[in-house]
Amino acid sequence: MIIETPNSSVGKLNAQEILQAINVTISYSGNPAIDNLSLSVPEHQITAVIGPSGCGKSTLLRSFNRMNDFIPDVELKGRILYMGEDLYSSEIDPVEVRRRIGMVFQKPNPFPKSIFQNVAWGPSINGYTGSLEERVEKSLHQAVLWDEVKDRLQDSALELSGGQQQRLCIARALAMEPEIILMDEPCSALDPISTAHIEDLMFELKLRYTIIIVTHNMQQAARVSDFTVFLENGRLVEFGNTQEVFTRPKEKRTEEYVTGRFG
Amino acid sequence: MKNQSLRQRYAIGRIFHLVCVGLTWLGVFVLFILLFHVSREGVAWLDLQFLDSFPSRFPQKAGIKSALLGTVWLISFTATISIPVGVAAAIYLEEYPKRSGISHFIEINIANLAGVPSIVYGILGLVIFVRFMGFGRSIVAGSLTMSLLILPVIIIAAREALRAVPTSIRQSAFALGATHWQTIRSQVLPVALPGILTGVILALSRAVGETAPLIMIGALTYVAFVPEGPMDPFTVLPIQIFNWASRPQDEFHQVAAAGIIVLLVVLLMMNGVAIWIRHWAERRQR
Numbered sequence: 039m040i041i042e043t044p045n046s047s048v049g050k051l052n053a054q055e056i057l058q059a060i061n062v063t064i065s066y067s068g069n070p071a072i073d074n075l076s077l078s079v080p081e082h083q084i085t086a087v088i089g090p091s092g093c094g095k096s097t098l099l100r101s102f103n104r105m106n107d108f109i110p111d112v113e114l115k116g117r118i119l120y121m122g123e124d125l126y127s128s129e130i131d132p133v134e135v136r137r138r139i140g141m142v143f144q145k146p147n148p149f150p151k152s153i154f155q156n157v158a159w160g161p162s163i164n165g166y167t168g169s170l171e172e173r174v175e176k177s178l179h180q181a182v183l184w185d186e187v188k189d190r191l192q193d194s195a196l197e198l199s200g201g202q203q204q205r206l207c208i209a210r211a212l213a214m215e216p217e218i219i220l221m222d223e224p225c226s227a228l229d230p231i232s233t234a235h236i237e238d239l240m241f242e243l244k245l246r247y248t249i250i251i252v253t254h255n256m257q258q259a260a261r262v263s264d265f266t267v268f269l270e271n272g273r274l275v276e277f278g279n280t281q282e283v284f285t286r287p288k289e290k291r292t293e294e295y296v297t298g299r300f301g
Numbered sequence: 302m303k304n305q306s307l308r309q310r311y312a313i314g315r316i317f318h319l320v321c322v323g324l325t326w327l328g329v330f331v332l333f334i335l336l337f338h339v340s341r342e343g344v345a346w347l348d349l350q351f352l353d354s355f356p357s358r359f360p361q362k363a364g365i366k367s368a369l370l371g372t373v374w375l376i377s378f379t380a381t382i383s384i385p386v387g388v389a390a391a392i393y394l395e396e397y398p399k400r401s402g403i404s405h406f407i408e409i410n411i412a413n414l415a416g417v418p419s420i421v422y423g424i425l426g427l428v429i430f431v432r433f434m435g436f437g438r439s440i441v442a443g444s445l446t447m448s449l450l451i452l453p454v455i456i457i458a459a460r461e462a463l464r465a466v467p468t469s470i471r472q473s474a475f476a477l478g479a480t481h482w483q484t485i486r487s488q489v490l491p492v493a494l495p496g497i498l499t500g501v502i503l504a505l506s507r508a509v510g511e512t513a514p515l516i517m518i519g520a521l522t523y524v525a526f527v528p529e530g531p532m533d534p535f536t537v538l539p540i541q542i543f544n545w546a547s548r549p550q551d552e553f554h555q556v557a558a559a560g561i562i563v564l565l566v567v568l569l570m571m572n573g574v575a576i577w578i579r580h581w582a583e584r585r586q587r
């Protein structure tokens with residue numbers, strides 16, 4: 039299915055589209071935070087969402103796994119299709135959506151429990167009947183954390199460093215075996231070395247998962263992503279191949295933003 | 302000129318500091334005088350015989366057994382009733398998204414109920430539990446009345462504890478596909494538990510010391526038996542103490558002092574348990 043969008047660069051995407059936003063408007067108490075936005079997210083790629091503070095990046099991201107449901111007075115118009123299914127149709131259970139579309143938050147937020155329990159909790163509450171040990175080990179391997187924590191799985195997750203905690207949160211999301219992982223500025227609370235760890239990890243993860251990352255850090259978007267979305271004031275300004283968006287942007291505002299002239 | 306005003310400001314700061322220290326110690330000092338007075342009068346009367354005897358016309362034979370056991374009965378039942386109701390109400394008000402004005406209405410009422418004098422609860426208990434529901438002057442009627450009295454306190458304390466749980470914990474639970482119940486049960490409640498329990502125990506210790514509503518519903522002052530079931534009449538420590546203190550004989554005043562020591566020990570034990578539970582639960586989380 040090809041969605042017509044105001045931006046022609048979308049047509050150049052040849053990977054399969056896993057997530058599509060069609061004329062999406064999201065408002066808080068009547069004030070639009072996302073204004074008539076259409077977008078197609080390709081599968082097994084990293085899509086970065088950039089833009090100045092308050093442009094609606096996080097709002098958009100949180101609409102993809104219905105985390106906005108918890109904010110009172112939020113209203114969404116338009117459709118968000120996940121593999122062709124409308125995430126906001128009345129037949130869709132938001133809990134089911136969040137099982138398939140995982141999320142990593144800005145600040146590392148492990149549960150105040152053991153490392154093992156942090157990863158095992160998701161599968162265990164979702165009726166996973168296989169070996170939790172295996173699932174935990176696999177997820178920690180995927181998050182490149184296993185070697186650092188394998189001898190202390192029963193220790194509290196709060197004893198880990200910030201970067202380790204964030205990788206634990208990624209492992210926790212991976213343990214659900216989601217299709218898509220949403221990352222909301224996952225490195226903004228981390229030091230450069232931890233950030234590098236997480237960026238390396240993202241390259242590995244994209245073989246299996248689709249990643250959408252919101253970031254304030256332009257270099258990070260340029261380094262890790264395959265596609266870039268530039269938002270301003272809730273509107274999609276430009277969406278395309280990352281290299282093109284950063285080197286030959288079509289819109290003047292994009293050029294001004296990525297070269298650091300504002301924002 | 303400048304220096305002088307600075308010195309003046311320092312002086313004001315020092316005076317304020319001294320006033321705070323003085324007033325703090327004033328409170329502690331009064332408390333110590335009270336404790337000293339009570340122990341001097343009562344310690345001599347405090348022995349196993351005192352703990353294991355029923356009230357009597359003779360101060361030498363008088364004991365606190367029925368009142369102590371009455372208090373244990375009353376508090377056990379009050380806890381059984383008020384903890385589930387109070388915690389459930391707090392979870393409803395704090396964890397479920399606010400619809401309509403109903404929860405707002407409930408909130409205002411709870412805040413107001415916390416300030417209602419305890420004697421008013423006594424009248425309510427007398428009308429509803431003792432007479433209308435026909436529980437008589439029993440432990441059940443007393444416990445229900447006490448539960449009403451401390452429910453607002455439990456609800457407010459439990460809500461504070463729930464509110465102190467970081468939102469990020471709920472969000473990450475929801476983002477893992479947890480339902481509302483799974484999130485509350487496995488992530489929110491364990492974190493809030495120490496706070497909830499501390500609030501509950503402080504509320505229960507208030508119930509231990511409360512007299513007025515029980516006098517209102519007609520708890521007996523002279524009980525020469527141990528309550529054997531929830532429908533039995535009963536007395537509690539503060540009523541027994543009040544009874545002894547209002548006798549003309551000087552010996553009975555000393556017996557009352559001994560009773561006060563027992564009451565204080567019970568309260569201190571409950572607070573000790575609260576502290577212990579909080580430490581235990583916090584260690585388990587780390």
